[in-house]
Each structure stands twice: as structure tokens, then as C-alpha cells.
Amino acid sequence: MTRSKSLLINILRNEGLRYTSQRRAVWNELKSSADHRDAEDIYLCLRRKKIRVSRATVYRTIDVLVKNNLVRKMELGDGRALYEPRIGNEHHDHIICLETGKITEFYNEDLEQLQEKIVKQRGYELVRHVHQLFVRPLKK
Amino acid sequence: MTRSKSLLINILRNEGLRYTSQRRAVWNELKSSADHRDAEDIYLCLRRKKIRVSRATVYRTIDVLVKNNLVRKMELGDGRALYEPRIGNEHHDHIICLETGKITEFYNEDLEQLQEKIVKQRGYELVRHVHQLFVRPLKK
DNA sequence: TTTTTTAATGAGACTCATTCTCAATATAAG
DNA sequence: CTTATATTGAGAATGAGTCTCATTAAAAAA
Ligand SMILES: [Mn+2]
Ligand SMILES: [Mn+2]
Ligand SMILES: [Zn+2]
Ligand SMILES: [Zn+2]
Numbered sequence: 001m002t003r004s005k006s007l008l009i010n011i012l013r014n015e016g017l018r019y020t021s022q023r024r025a026v027w028n029e030l031k032s033s034a035d036h037r038d039a040e041d042i043y044l045c046l047r048r049k050k051i052r053v054s055r056a057t058v059y060r061t062i063d064v065l066v067k068n069n070l071v072r073k074m075e076l077g078d079g080r081a082l083y084e085p086r087i088g089n090e091h092h093d094h095i096i097c098l099e100t101g102k103i104t105e106f107y108n109e110d111l112e113q114l115q116e117k118i119v120k121q122r123g124y125e126l127v128r129h130v131h132q133l134f135v136r137p138l139k140k
Numbered sequence: 141m142t143r144s145k146s147l148l149i150n151i152l153r154n155e156g157l158r159y160t161s162q163r164r165a166v167w168n169e170l171k172s173s174a175d176h177r178d179a180e181d182i183y184l185c186l187r188r189k190k191i192r193v194s195r196a197t198v199y200r201t202i203d204v205l206v207k208n209n210l211v212r213k214m215e216l217g218d219g220r221a222l223y224e225p226r227i228g229n230e231h232h233d234h235i236i237c238l239e240t241g242k243i244t245e246f247y248n249e250d251l252e253q254l255q256e257k258i259v260k261q262r263g264y265e266l267v268r269h270v271h272q273l274f275v276r277p278l279k280k
Numbered sequence: 281t282t283t284t285t286t287a288a289t290g291a292g293a294c295t296c297a298t299t300c301t302c303a304a305t306a307t308a309a310g
Numbered sequence: 311c312t313t314a315t316a317t318t319g320a321g322a323a324t325g326a327g328t329c330t331c332a333t334t335a336a337a338a339a340a
Contacts, residue, residue, distance in 0.1 A: 114254075
């Protein structure tokens with residue numbers, strides 16, 4: 001709590017930004033999320049908790065958090081972006097069940113290294129990647 | 141030419157759809173594309189060639205083509221979807237250069253199989269996947 | 281071929297997530 | 311406490327894509 005509060009303060013200070021109640025609230029909401037959430041969901045949750053914040057500020061704050069690696073953005077192709085906190089949350093990719101909508105996380109070292117190898121071979125350096133596996137439950 | 145024309149006719153017939161000049165034009169435009177193109181680009185190219193077609197029809201036709209595996213849809217997270225023909229074009233994934241915007245294609249058998257293994261392990265069957273590597277040129 | 285049936289089209293209204301504008305407000309420095 | 315200015319909220323704007331509906335054109339029927 002104190003840990004991540006000072007985390008946010010430091011990031012804001014570094015960027016020359018102010019530590020406001022809205023930014024604190026958005027980060028609190030996001031960092032305590034178990035699952036992957038969209039901006040509207042965060043906005044509505046904060047409002048329900050009587051926290052005075054606007055959609056614009058939710059979007060603006062999320063941008064700051066993403067830019068500073070506190071939050072990861074993910075797009076599944078349905079129009080709205082999902083977000084998840086990155087603290088205590090190692091890199092992983094996602095399996096999305098087309099039937100239930102359930103999102104499972106996975107991490108595979110070989111896969112990660114293969115990617116690095118593939119881009120290096122072509123004279124590139126890997127900056128980030130998107131890897132999503134859309135699946136259906138196996139029927140037996 | 142006759143080959144892919146009858147390809148389109150058969151697909152339309154199968155779906156109980158009509159073979160129209162607009163559908164022919166959109167498919168012709170798309171199938172002869174070397175690179176990855178968005179709907180607006182296709183719309184504008186057809187208009188420039190004096191082909192009478194509307195945006196709505198371009199979108200509707202692309203949907204038919206995607207649904208029938210003549211065209212692949214891809215989203216890079218910048219808001220507009222890109223499309224590429226699938227005939228004479230084996231499965232591949234994409235490397236996107238953040239500096240130049242250049243899109244390179246790659247295919248790696250080990251990677252494809254790893255994905256299958258990963259989802260099977262979790263009781264799923266892989267339906268489709270998105271794999272994009274965002275890179276920067278290696279400076280030496 | 282001509283007629284009939286019905287799917288397809290075009291123009292533009294609409295949607296919806298996200299971004300922008302700008303006057304009012306709050307933060308942090310002095 | 312005062313000042314300078316970054317931040318905020320309300321709602322307008324944006325933009326890719328979808329929808330509506332009157333008109334047009336395939337293609338089946340005659
Ligand atoms: Mn995740
Ligand atoms: Mn490609
Ligand atoms: Zn990964
Ligand atoms: Zn692949």
C-alpha cells in the first residue's frame with residue numbers, strides 16, 4: 001500500500017505531474033484488480049464508490065500508468081481495451097476461450113526465446129509482442 | 141483469374157449470395173494486393189478506378205471474404221483493421237517495425253506447435269491466434 | 281425474353297470507445 | 311497565503327465500422 005503509493009508518487013514526480021486524488025483512485029482500483037478490466041468498468045466502479053472522477057480522467061490516468069509500466073494494455077479485437085496491473089505480475093500472454101470468454105494466462109520460456117531469435121535473425125530488436133490464443137474447450 | 145473468379149462465385153453460391161460487380165471488384169482489388177491494406181484504402185482505390193461502390197459495400201464484402209477464408213483480417217491496435225488475401229499465401233505471423241512501419245512476415249513451425257501444445261495442456265483446442273512482434277532496427 | 285421475386289446497394293444516419301476543448305479548480309512552489 | 315500552472319469535468323468531437331431503408335439489379339420463373 002505504502003509501497004505502491006510511493007511508486008505512483010515517484011512516477012508522477014519523474015514526469016513532472018501532480019499527485020491528485022483522481023490519479024490515486026484510478027491506480028488503486030486498477031492495482032487491486034484480479035482480472036482484466038476496461039476503462040468504463042473502472043470508471044463505473046469508482047463512481048459507485050462515490051469517488052468524483054470523469055471518464056476523460058480515467059482514460060488520461062490509464063495512459064500515464066501504461067506509459068510508465070504500472071499497467072499493461074491489451075486489445076482482444078472487440079473494440080474496447082483491457083488493462084491489468086503489472087506489479088507482482090510477471091510477463092505472460094493470454095488464452096481466450098471463445099465459448100466462455102474466460103481469459104487464462106500462460107508463460108512459456110521457449111516461446112519467448114524463439115521470438116527473440118526470429119526478430120534478431122532479421123536485424124531487429126524485440127520491443128514488445130502480442131500473443132493471443134483463441135480457443136474452444138476440447139470435447140471428448 | 142478464371143481460377144479465383146470461380147472461387148468467388150462458388151463461395152457466394154454456397155452462401156446463397158449474389159455475384160455482383162461490387163463484390164467482384166472488392167475481391168479483385170484485395171487479391172492482387174501485395175501488402176496489408178485497410179478498408180478505406182480499398183474503397184478509395186476502387187473509386188479512383190471509377191468503380192461505383194460504397195464504403196458500406198466494401199465493409200460488407202470484406203466480411204464475406206473473411207468469413208470464407210479468402211481474406212485474413214489483422215488488427216495492429218491503431219484503430220483500423222488491415223486485410224490480406226489468403227490465396228497463395230500460407231499462414232504466417234507479423235513483425236511490425238515501430239520505426240518504419242514496415243511489416244515483415246514470418247513462419248516458425250516450432251512456434252506453431254508450441255502454441256498447440258500449450259492450449260491442449262489446458263484442455264482447449266486452438267481455433268486461431270494473434271502473434272505480432274513489434275520491433276526496432278538493431279543498431280550496431 | 282420478359283416478368284417477378286428478393287437480395288444487394290448507396291447515402292447518410294448512427295454507434296461507441298476514445299480523445300479533445302476549454303473554463304473552472306486544485307496542487308505545489310514561493 | 312499567493313501565485314503559477316497542471317488537472318479536471320462536461321460534453322463536444324472524432325473516426326472506424328454498422329445500420330436503415332428506399333432504390334436497383336441478380337437470377338429464378340414464366
Ligand atoms: Mn493477464
Ligand atoms: Mn501478412
Ligand atoms: Zn510473451
Ligand atoms: Zn502463427
